[in-house]
Structure formats: C-alpha cells, structure tokens
Amino acid sequence: MRPSIARQALAGAATVSALVLPLQPPSPVDRRAELVDLAPFGSFPTITPEEASSRAEKGLSLLFGSGAFGEEPWSPPSNAEIEDVDAADSSMKATEDVQDDSTTQAAAAGTCDANNPNIRFEWRNYQDTDRAAFVAAIQCLKAAPSAGSPFTASQNRYEDLVSVHQQMTDQIHMVAQFLPWHRYFVWVFEQLMRDECGFDRAFPWWDETLDGGNFAASPLFTDAYFGPATAVTADGQGTCIESGAFANTTLHVGPGTGNSDHCLSRAVNETLSATVSSSFVNDCNSRTTYSDMESCQELGPHAYGHNAIGAVMAEVSSSVGDPIFFMHHLFVDHTFRIWQNADAARLTTINGCADKASPCTAVTMDTVLSSMGLRPDTTVGAVMDTLGGFLCYRYDH
Numbered sequence: 001m002r003p004s005i006a007r008q009a010l011a012g013a014a015t016v017s018a019l020v021l022p023l024q025p026p027s028p029v030d031r032r033a034e035l036v037d038l039a040p041f042g043s044f045p046t047i048t049p050e051e052a053s054s055r056a057e058k059g060l061s062l063l064f065g066s067g068a069f070g071e072e073p074w075s076p077p078s079n080a081e082i083e084d085v086d087a088a089d090s091s092m093k094a095t096e097d098v099q100d101d102s103t104t105q106a107a108a109a110g111t112c113d114a115n116n117p118n119i120r121f122e123w124r125n126y127q128d129t130d131r132a133a134f135v136a137a138i139q140c141l142k143a144a145p146s147a148g149s150p151f152t153a154s155q156n157r158y159e160d161l162v163s164v165h166q167q168m169t170d171q172i173h174m175v176a177q178f179l180p181w182h183r184y185f186v187w188v189f190e191q192l193m194r195d196e197c198g199f200d201r202a203f204p205w206w207d208e209t210l211d212g213g214n215f216a217a218s219p220l221f222t223d224a225y226f227g228p229a230t231a232v233t234a235d236g237q238g239t240c241i242e243s244g245a246f247a248n249t250t251l252h253v254g255p256g257t258g259n260s261d262h263c264l265s266r267a268v269n270e271t272l273s274a275t276v277s278s279s280f281v282n283d284c285n286s287r288t289t290y291s292d293m294e295s296c297q298e299l300g301p302h303a304y305g306h307n308a309i310g311a312v313m314a315e316v317s318s319s320v321g322d323p324i325f326f327m328h329h330l331f332v333d334h335t336f337r338i339w340q341n342a343d344a345a346r347l348t349t350i351n352g353c354a355d356k357a358s359p360c361t362a363v364t365m366d367t368v369l370s371s372m373g374l375r376p377d378t379t380v381g382a383v384m385d386t387l388g389g390f391l392c393y394r395y396d397h
C-alpha cells in the first residue's frame with residue numbers, strides 16, 4: 001500500500017489541512033513538498049530520560065567530565081584538536097591506510113596497528129571535499145544494481161542494506177547484540193562504499209548531541225549533503241525530501257515488513273531531538289553492566305534520534321532507507337566505544353539475551369553476526385574491540 005499523499009494549495013493551507021485536495025499542477029510559487037501520512041511508519045519504543053537517570057548508578061556518573069572516560073567524548077573539539085587534524089592532514093593519512101581488500105585481510109591477519117588505525121572524524125572536523133565524496137559514494141551505491149536474492153524488494157545496491165536490516169529486524173533489536181550487530185552493519189556499509197564505489201577517505205561520524213534541539217540547523221541536513229530536516233507539520237504529517245544529495249528518492253523496501261514504493265520522507269520533531277543530549281547519553285553510559293547500558297542506549301538516545309527525524313527514520317525495520325541512518329548509527333557506535341574505553345574488560349565480555357525466547361539464549365563472544373552474505377558473517381567477539389584486527393578504527397574524539 002502506498003501511503004496516502006495529499007498535495008495542498010499554499011494559501012490558507014493551515015485551515016484546510018485535513019482535506020485532500022485534487023492534484024493540480026503546482027505553480028513554481030505555490031507548490032509545496034508532498035505531504036506524507038506517518039501512520040505506516042510507527043516509531044521506536046522509548047524510555048524517558050527521567051527513567052534512565054533514576055535507574056543509573058549515580059556514583060559512577062559523578063566520574064563523567066573528570067576525564068575518567070578517556071577521550072573526553074562529550075565536549076566539542078577544542079581549537080587545538082581541530083588544528084591537530086588540519087596540521088596532520090589526517091584524513092589523507094587515514095585514506096592511505098585503507099587496505100585494498102579490507103573485507104578479509106584484517107580479519108584474517110587479526111592485526112591492527114593501534115597507533116595507526118582509520119580515524120572517524122566528527123562531521124564538523126570533516127572537510128567539505130570529504131563530505132561531498134561521502135554522499136557521492138552513497139549515491140553510487142543507490143545507482144548500482146542490487147545483487148538480487150536474498151535482498152527482497154531491493155532495486156539497487158544501497159537497498160540491499162535496507163533489505164538485510166528489514167529481514168533481520170527481530171534478531172538485532174531488543175537483544176544484547178544490538179550494539180555489536182549495528183557496529184558490524186556500519187562496517188559492512190563502509191566496505192561496500194570502499195570496495196564497490198571507490199570511497200578511499202576517512203569515515204565521518206555525527207556527534208548528534210551537538211545538534212539536539214535543532215536538527216534543522218545541523219551541518220549534515222543541508223542541500224549540499226543529506227537534504228533538509230523538514231519539520232513534522234502541525235497536524236502530524238511528514239514531507240518528501242526534494243533537495244540535497246538524496247532528493248526525490250523512491251524507496252522500494254518497507255515500510256515495515258511490507259514493500260511498497262514510497263518517497264524518502266522526514267518529519268523532524270525538535271522536542272524529541274532535544275532529548276538526544278549528552279546528559280541522557282552519559283546517564284546510560286554510567287551503567288556498569290553491559291545489558292543495563294545497552295537497553296538504556298537502545299531505548300534512549302538511539303530511539304529518540306530515530307523518532308526525532310521521523311517518517312522513514314522512525315520505522316524500525318526499514319529506517320536504513322534514509323541515508324542519515326548510518327550517521328545516526330555512527331553516533332550510537334561512538335557512544336558504545338566510549339563506554340568500552342572506561343574498562344578494558346568491556347572489550348572481552350558481554351551479557352544479556354541473544355534472542356527473545358523464554359528462557360533466552362545468553363549472548364556470548366561466539367554469537368554470530370550476519371549480513372545475509374553482503375559480507376562474511378562474523379562474531380560478537382570479533383567486533384568488540386574497534387582496534388582488534390577485524391576492525392581497525394577509532395574516533396577523533
């Protein structure tokens with residue numbers, strides 16, 4: 001089913017917003033972006049920041065801000081840090097470090113020079129030429145053919161990623177391997193960009209807390225890059241994205257478990273985006289057991305980021321259809337890495353449920369992570385350390 005789309009005349013639109021007017025050719029002055037019913041998209045389940053705060057171990061949370069978490073993650077980069085990046089031209093250096101066959105070489109060798117890993121640069125530290133190359137490589141995946149079966153409904157290489165996530169939804173959400181699987185999935189995306197679209201630069205990440213409360217003004221949501229963070233309308237509709245690198249995209253996978261053609265749409269709610277804050281992130285990261293931290297992050301900042309962008313991004317199974325998905329999950333992965341940095345044991349241990357059976361199967365280092373053949377399967381243990389050999393990256397801060 002195609003979500004119903006109402007095109008409205010501009011004049012007096014607010015007073016006739018409930019009406020679906022007959023389609024008419026828009027004049028250049030009068031036309032508005034197509035509106036989208038949000039009902040087919042639903043939303044991610046959440047806990048409130050207050051719930052996260054009241055359940056967190058307050059003793060540990062006092063350590064935040066004192067440098068106890070190593071990379072001082074949640075303050076904007078200092079001028080000195082930015083100058084370091086410029087002086088070393090680290091994006092070029094990281095570029096040279098990319099292995100020709102990074103899919104298998106690092107995994108087979110099991111080595112990573114921790115002094116010389118790939119570096120993921122926060123979008124504000126990522127140069128314009130790198131930004132343009134990054135979105136161009138995503139466009140390349142969207143223009144390349146799908147590999148076909150088993151990527152149901154996919155009509156291009158990018159949608160193969162959407163299809164994998166859609167089909168695996170129940171195995172990768174609300175389970176302990178949520179964080180390791182999405183770390184692996186971002187890596188799979190990175191490999192497709194490098195191996196199939198020639199992307200040979202450092203990767204970016206998005207410190208979403210810097211844009212909380214004002215996604216619309218984020219340097220990601222511009223016509224040069226991901227397109228606008230269009231606001232949810234007063235009567236709760238989204239809009240098709242009509243500018244930026246992914247303007248006028250038709251998606252074929254989803255929404256939900258079904259597959260029907262629908263536009264790439266957003267419905268940004270800045271009340272929800274304001275919830276994506278460093279205090280919420282830190283409350284979740286102050287939890288000392290993996291499973292407590294994981295559920296707090298998944299239902300907390302992770303879920304609010306999805307719901308704040310809305311429409312395609314708010315739909316659990318096929319949210320990958322909006323390329324901002326990967327920037328959001330780079331943020332989630334950064335948060336996970338910061339939690340791990342506080343204690344070396346967090347690179348080699350995990351707990352919680354690997355499935356939704358009762359009693360459940362416990363997650364272990366040997367729990368398998370699959371991308372349905374996009375890239376080889378791996379294990380939770382292989383991705384716990386971002387410098388462990390299968391992976392070889394760190395964040396710029």
Ligand SMILES: *[C@@H]1O[C@H](CO)[C@@H](O)[C@H](O)[C@H]1NC(C)=O
Nearest residue numbers: 232233234236269270271272
């Ligand atoms: C934005 O989210 C808040 C919090 O859930 C909600 O109360 C409000 O109605 C939403 N705004 C719109 C326009 O949907």
Ligand SMILES: *[C@@H]1O[C@H](CO)[C@@H](O)[C@H](O)[C@H]1NC(C)=O
Nearest residue numbers: 031241242243244246247248
């Ligand atoms: C997207 O479609 C709209 C409506 O047809 C059009 O005005 C706009 O120019 C298109 N944008 C691009 C980048 O093609």
Ligand SMILES: [Cu+2]
Nearest residue numbers: 165172173182
């Ligand atoms: Cu997911």
